[in-house]
Structure formats: structure tokens, C-alpha cells
Amino acid sequence: MTGKLMPDASLNPTSLVVGAIASAFALSSVLYIAWDISGGHVNPAVTFAMAVGGHISVPTALFYWVAQLIASVIACLFLKVIVVGMHVPTYSIAEEMTGFGASILEGILTFVLVYTIYAARDTRRGQVSSTGTLVIGLIAGASVLAAGPFSGGSINPACAFGSASIAGTFRNQAVYWVGPLIGAVVAGLLYDNVLFPSQNSDCIRGVSDGTVRV
Numbered sequence: 001m002t003g004k005l006m007p008d009a010s011l012n013p014t015s016l017v018v019g020a021i022a023s024a025f026a027l028s029s030v031l032y033i034a035w036d037i038s039g040g041h042v043n044p045a046v047t048f049a050m051a052v053g054g055h056i057s058v059p060t061a062l063f064y065w066v067a068q069l070i071a072s073v074i075a076c077l078f079l080k081v082i083v084v085g086m087h088v089p090t091y092s093i094a095e096e097m098t099g100f101g102a103s104i105l106e107g108i109l110t111f112v113l114v115y116t117i118y119a120a121r122d123t124r125r126g127q128v129s130s131t132g133t134l135v136i137g138l139i140a141g142a143s144v145l146a147a148g149p150f151s152g153g154s155i156n157p158a159c160a161f162g163s164a165s166i167a168g169t170f171r172n173q174a175v176y177w178v179g180p181l182i183g184a185v186v187a188g189l190l191y192d193n194v195l196f197p198s199q200n201s202d203c204i205r206g207v208s209d210g211t212v213r214v
Contacts, residue, residue, distance in 0.1 A: 016148045024141025031133040039121075040133075043156045044068050045110050045180040046117060049188035072162025080166055090163045091152035091176060099175050102151035107179030109143040110155045114187035122196065155180055 027042065034040035039056075041047045044065050051061035080088050093102045116139045120132030140155065147153035154160045160176035 016145060019148070020141040020144040020153075023144050024137040026137075027140045028134045028137030031136055032130055035133060038064075042068065042158075043113075043180075043184075044158050045156065045184035046114055048181050049114050049184035052185050053188045053192050068158040069161055072158040073165045074162075076162040076166040088163055088166045090167045090169060091154045091160045091172075093152075093172055093175065094150045097150050099172055102172070103175045103179035105147050105151050105179070106155060106176060107183035109147055109153070109183070110180035111183035111187045113139050113143060113155055114184040115191055118188060118191040124196070151175065157181070 030042055031040040034042075039050070041050065041064055047056070047061050047064045047068070050056045051058055056064075076088050093099060097105075113136070116136055120136055143155050144153040147155075152160075154176045157177045157180055160173060164170045164173055
């Protein structure tokens with residue numbers, strides 16, 4: 001959309017800031033709405049980490065993945081339809097970067113995002129509040145600012161898949177899947193098993209084991 005609002009949007013730092021702010025508050029709003037309903041994963045990398053960590057079942061994770069990918073495709077299609085003649089841009093890698101480097105960057109940023117999500121969902125830190133969803137959104141916005149000029153700052157495989165599907169090109173798709181999925185899993189396992197291991201309860205989902213503690 002910034003391409004319609006500003007000429008040479010890709011070369012204008014202002015457009016990057018606008019996109020980052022929009023991403024931050026949009027994600028915060030979605031999480032606030034869906035947090036207590038579906039967990040507000042939104043991102044296949046988050047779902048993958050939750051499944052590997054045992055917080056959700058594999059069938060549930062697959063259902064979430066399908067829903068996330070379909071939603072992304074529909075959103076990009078809707079954008080293309082309502083803005084007549086607009087080319088839906090895909091995520092691309094800067095000339096200065098290799099595919100491997102871009103995947104590493106996306107993986108590191110996804111690691112930070114998923115670690116923040118785990119921390120925000122941990123009931124041992126207190127009840128989940130709107131502050132937690134806002135912090136997650138701000139992390140996503142900061143990632144767009146940091147990686148936007150280099151890899152696009154996707155940190156969400158569904159976003160990359162949706163835009164690529166409508167544009168009809170899947171070039172460099174592996175970059176936006178391999179890096180984020182690995183980064184997400186590492187963040188989840190590190191939080192669960194090394195830094196803040198939990199016993200007898202699933203603190204990330206907030207599901208008690210049924211015992212009464214005095």
C-alpha cells in the first residue's frame with residue numbers, strides 16, 4: 001500500500017517505518033482478540049514451535065497451518081481485487097545478501113519473536129494482559145525495521161506464502177520457511193527446557209495439572 005501512497009516507496013525509509021508501525025499494532029490487535037480463543041498463533045512458525053514443545057497436538061498444528069496459509073492467500077487476493085491494478089509485492093532478498101544469510105536473519109528475528117511470545121504467555125509471570133500482546137507486536141515491528149531492507153522482515157512463513165501465491169512466483173520461499181521454523185523451535189525448546197523449565201503444568205497454555213498447591 002505504501003507504493004500507492006509514496007513514490008519510490010522501496011527507497012524511502014519513511015515507508016519502512018510506516019509499515020513497521022502498522023505491522024506492530026495490527027499484530028497486537030489480532031493477538032488481543034484471539035489470545036484466549038485459539039492462542040493467537042497467526043504465524044506457522046509459532047504453531048510449529050508449540051507443536052514440537054508439546055503444547056498443542058500435531059493434528060491441531062496442521063489445522064492451524066492450513067488456516068493460516070489460506071487466510072494469507074485470501075488477504076493478498078482481497079488486496080489485489082480492491083486496489084485495481086496493484087501488483088502484490090513478494091518478499092525479496094537484497095543483492096548484498098545470499099539466500100543463506102537471509103534465512104539466518106529471518107531465523108534470528110523469529111527466535112526473538114517466539115521467545116517473547118513464550119514469555120508473554122507464561123502464567124508464572126502473572127496473568128496475560130494487553131501489555132504482553134503489545135510487546136509482541138512491537139517486537140514484530142522492530143523486526144520489520146531491522147530486516148526490511150535485507151530480507152523483507154517476514155518472520156512469518158504464511159505472509160511469504162500468501163503474497164507469493166497471488167504473485168505467481170515462489171522464488172526464495174525456502175528462506176522464509178527454513179530460517180523461521182528453526183528459529184522458532186530453538187526459542188521454544190530453550191525457554192521450556194533450559195531457561196524456564198516447568199514441572200507438572202503447562203504454563204505456556206495456562207492449563208493446570210489439577211493439583212492444589214499450598
